[in-house]
Amino acid sequence: MRTLPKIALLNCMLLCVLLHASFLKAQSTDIAVAVNLKNPVNGLTMAELRKILSAEKRTWAGGVPVVIIVRSGTSHERQTLLHLLHMSESDYKEYWRAQVFRGEASAEPIAVPSNGMQREALAIYSGGIALVEVQDIKPGMKVLSLDGHLPEMIQPTR
Amino acid sequence: MRSSLTLATTLLLFSVVGNAQTKIPASAANDAETIRELKQEVEDLRQRMEILEAREKQSSNANLPAASAASGQQAAEISAVPSPETANNFxxxxxxxxxxxxxxxxxxxxxxxxxxxxxxxxxxxxxxxxxxxxxxxxxxxxxxxxxxxxxxxxxxxxxxxxxxxxxxxxxxxxxxxxxxxxxxxxxxxxxxxxxxxxxxxxxxxxxxxxxxxxxxxxxxxxxxxxxxxxxxxxxxxxxxxxxxxxxxxxxxxxxxxxxxxxxxxxxxxxxxxxxxxxxxxxxxxxxxxxxxxxxxxxxxxxxxxxxxxxxxxxxxxxxxxxxxxxxxxxxxxxxxxxxxxxxxxxxxxxxxxxxxxxxxxxxxxxxxxxxxxxxxxxxxxxxxxxxxxxxxxxxxxxxxxxxxxxxxxxxxxxxxxxxxxxxxxxx
Missing domain, CATH: 2.40.160.10 (Porin)
Incomplete structure (x- = not known):
């Protein structure tokens, strides 16, 4: 008799855990590091990625200039970028203003408002690099491994 | 008896949740994906239009010559992607x-x-x-x-x-x-x-x-x-x-x-x-x-x-x-x-x-x-x-x-x- 409420409670708890897990799965999306198809690099370390995104490293192997392509606005990719660099939006803007002023960078990153434009920019600039949500990876982008790991790819449905 | 009933309920619950996780019909998933991509493309086109309109306005204000004679779609793609000089601050x-x-x-x-x-x-x-x-x-x-x-x-x-x-x-x-x-x-x-x-x-x-x-x-x-x-x-x-x-x-x-x-x-x-x-x-x-x-x-x-x-x-x-x-x-x-x-x-x-x-x-x-x-x-x-x-x-x-x-x-x-x-x- 006493075991019934306990088991019912256990059921509720299990249900809550399962629903919460599925909710997180739906909410969190992996971010991939994508480059132009012609880029010979296959992988980066997190430290290298930070150096590239902060313009400390400005050329790829072979001397092709890095062209950073970022999403504007409040996209997930942009938030990830700011998190990676430990900067607020305001800090990021000021950082790039200073980099150009000091001659440490020739220009600020290309800021594009949509995934489609980010994809086209990556295709145009041979040194292009962008952070892209895994679900938005399309043919024509090359995904780099990060610290030896590739992001969990979602298989194309068609 | 009651314990058996409860156990059966638990198993049923697991199976329902499991099905909910895994057995989404493939066609429905495809449709959802297609709709999402179409929405994205519409949004891209809208934003491109805004950029092109802004550039056209800027060009006419500055009396700039007309855009170069690059061919149709390619020209549109290139002009829609900001050049490396495009900046947030500058x-x-x-x-x-x-x-x-x-x-x-x-x-x-x-x-x-x-x-x-x-x-x-x-x-x-x-x-x-x-x-x-x-x-x-x-x-x-x-x-x-x-x-x-x-x-x-x-x-x-x-x-x-x-x-x-x-x-x-x-x-x-x-x-x-x-x-x-x-x-x-x-x-x-x-x-x-x-x-x-x-x-x-x-x-x-x-x-x-x-x-x-x-x-x-x-x-x-x-x-x-x-x-x-x-x-x-x-x-x-x-x-x-x-x-x-x-x-x-x-x-x-x-x-x-x-x-x-x-x-x-x-x-x-x-x-x-x-x-x-x-x-x-x-x-x-x-x-x-x-x-x-x-x-x-x-x-x-x-x-x-x-x-x-x-x-x-x-x-x-x-x-x-x-x-x-x-x-x-x-x-x-x-x-x-x-x-x-x-x-x-x-x-x-x-x-x-x-x-x-x-x-x-x-x-x-x-x-x-x-x-x-x-x-x-x-x-x-x-x-x-x-x-x-x-x-x-x-x-x-x-x-x-x-x-x-x-x-x-x-x-x-x-x-x-x-x-x-x-x-x-x-x-």
């Missing part, structure tokens, strides 16, 4: 990116005997307004690896006169990360501050530069500007992040004495060599530890028209800029060794500056020290030391306000106390 005109930095100042100084007035401040007055430097930065991409940079400064002088100067003009060519070259007029790599902070006050936390890093026409003692060649780049060193910088150039420093005597001290500098190494460890982003060496030959015209001396300047610095913190520590040793006279002066100097951004406010503290020999060509400076503290408040990303209190101790002269307020803006 304006673009005919392939040039530009940005301006301005300031408006009010300073009160309790000096009894007027010293050098800098940036428009009238020495001897209890307090006054001035406009300091108006700084225009222009950059342009010449090719994939070549760039142009110039910094034009309109500086307020005595009696509200204004001078236009070319602070920096550089042709830059980046071969790769191990070799970046610059040709033209630059700020020497004599210290961290000289390379990182130029004429515009916007980037500075404080209202003024540390005296040791001040430009020569405003009383600074170091040859901070030169025309020549500069090389910099990374040295393969793994996580250490070792970098080098090397410069060879010609300075022709004419210092304004800061003691109010009105003297202009022409140093007749010979060509200089300047080299430095600095670490930017990968494990601590924002940390820079480095050292540099500078050498040239200069004149001491007060001792005679042909008196020459070797000037060697050694710098060491430990810098951390990150996570809202700004910790700047630089030390210098300036050594003047006379030719044909057994006379050597070793003159130390340093400054340290700490600040932390808290919300929109950045309180700061700076202590600076220069001990120039009173018999050297820096006799007007002699010993000066003291703290400065204050705060910078940023109203937004383009307008800031600074308040700074200074206390300076001088050898055989009364202490100086000052208050500076500065409105800075980027446009």
């Amino acid at each position: 304006h673009e005109v005919h392939g040039f990116q530009w940005q301006g930095f301005g300031e408006f100042d009010y300073k009160v100084l309790d000096q009894k005997t007027p010293e050098l007035g800098t940036e428009g401040f009238v020495p001897g007055s209890a307090g006054g307004f001035y406009t300091g430097d108006l700084d225009l930065l222009l950059t342009s991409r010449i090719s994939e690896k070549a760039n142009f940079l110039s910094e034009i400064v309109v500086n307020e002088g005595d009696a509200q006169s204004f001078n236009i100067g070319l602070d920096r003009i550089l042709f830059k060519y980046d071969y790769d990360d191990s070799l970046r070259t610059s040709f033209g007029r630059y700020h020497t790599a004599i210290g961290y501050y000289s390379q990182m902070f130029h004429s515009g006050k916007w980037l500075q936390t404080t209202a003024d530069r540390p005296l040791i890093m001040q430009f020569a026409d405003e009383g600074g003692i170091l040859p901070t500007q030169s025309v020549g060649i500069s090389f910099t780049g990374e040295i393969p060193s793994g996580k250490l992040g070792l970098n080098y910088i090397a410069e060879y150039g010609s300075s022709d420093t004419i210092r304004a004495a800061i003691d109010g005597s009105g003297r202009l001290i022409d140093e007749n500098n010979g060509n200089h060599i300047d080299g430095g190494l600095f670490l930017r460890p990968v494990t601590v982003p924002g940390l820079q530890i480095g050292s540099s060496f500078f050498h040239d030959n200069i004149s001491d015209l007060e001792r005679g028209p042909s008196v020459r001396l070797g000037q060697t300047i050694v710098n060491g610095h430990v810098i951390y800029v990150g996570r809202g913190w700004e910790l700047l520590n630089e030390g210098f040793l300036v050594r003047h060794a006379y030719e044909n006279i057994p006379l050597i002066y070793n003159m130390p100097a340093f400054y340290m500056q700490f600040s932390k951004k808290i919300g929109r406010t950045r309180p700061f503290f700076r202590y600076q020290y220069i001990n120039a020999n009173p018999h050297s060509i820096f006799s007007d400076v002699s010993l000066r030391k003291g703290p400065s503290f204050g705060a910078r408040y940023d109203f937004d990303d383009s307008i800031g306000f600074k308040v700074q209190l200074d206390h300076t101790l001088r050898t055989e002269k009364p202490d100086l106390n000052g208050i500076q307020t500065q409105l800075v803006f980027a446009f």
Whole structure:
């Protein structure tokens, strides 16, 4: 008799855990590091990625200039970028203003408002690099491994 | 019996949740994906249209010629993707990116005997307004690896006169990360501050530069500007992040004495060599530890028209800029060794500056020290030391306000106390 409420409670708890897990799965999306198809690099370390995104490293192997392509606005990719660099939006803007002023960078990153434009920019600039949500990876982008790991790819449905 | 029922319920619950997770019909998933992609494409097209409309409006306003005759779809794609010059902060005109930095100042100084007035401040007055430097930065991409940079400064002088100067003009060519070259007029790599902070006050936390890093026409003692060649780049060193910088150039420093005597001290500098190494460890982003060496030959015209001396300047610095913190520590040793006279002066100097951004406010503290020999060509400076503290408040990303209190101790002269307020803006 006493075991019934306990088991019912256990059921509720299990249900809550399962629903919460599925909710997180739906909410969190992996971010991939994508480059132009012609880029010979296959992988980066997190430290290298930070150096590239902060313009400390400005050329790829072979001397092709890095062209950073970022999403504007409040996209997930942009938030990830700011998190990676430990900067607020305001800090990021000021950082790039200073980099150009000091001659440490020739220009600020290309800021594009949509995934489609980010994809086209990556295709145009041979040194292009962008952070892209895994679900938005399309043919024509090359995904780099990060610290030896590739992001969990979602298989194309068609 | 009840236990069996409960167990069955549990299993049923698991299976329902499991099905919900895994058995979404494939066609429904495809439809959802298709709808999502179509929505995305519509959104892309809408945003492209906005960009194209804005560009068309800009072109017609500027009476620009019609777009080049690139073919249909390709032209549309290229024009929809911003060029590398497209910026968040910078304006673009005919392939040039530009940005301006301005300031408006009010300073009160309790000096009894007027010293050098800098940036428009009238020495001897209890307090006054001035406009300091108006700084225009222009950059342009010449090719994939070549760039142009110039910094034009309109500086307020005595009696509200204004001078236009070319602070920096550089042709830059980046071969790769191990070799970046610059040709033209630059700020020497004599210290961290000289390379990182130029004429515009916007980037500075404080209202003024540390005296040791001040430009020569405003009383600074170091040859901070030169025309020549500069090389910099990374040295393969793994996580250490070792970098080098090397410069060879010609300075022709004419210092304004800061003691109010009105003297202009022409140093007749010979060509200089300047080299430095600095670490930017990968494990601590924002940390820079480095050292540099500078050498040239200069004149001491007060001792005679042909008196020459070797000037060697050694710098060491430990810098951390990150996570809202700004910790700047630089030390210098300036050594003047006379030719044909057994006379050597070793003159130390340093400054340290700490600040932390808290919300929109950045309180700061700076202590600076220069001990120039009173018999050297820096006799007007002699010993000066003291703290400065204050705060910078940023109203937004383009307008800031600074308040700074200074206390300076001088050898055989009364202490100086000052208050500076500065409105800075980027446009």
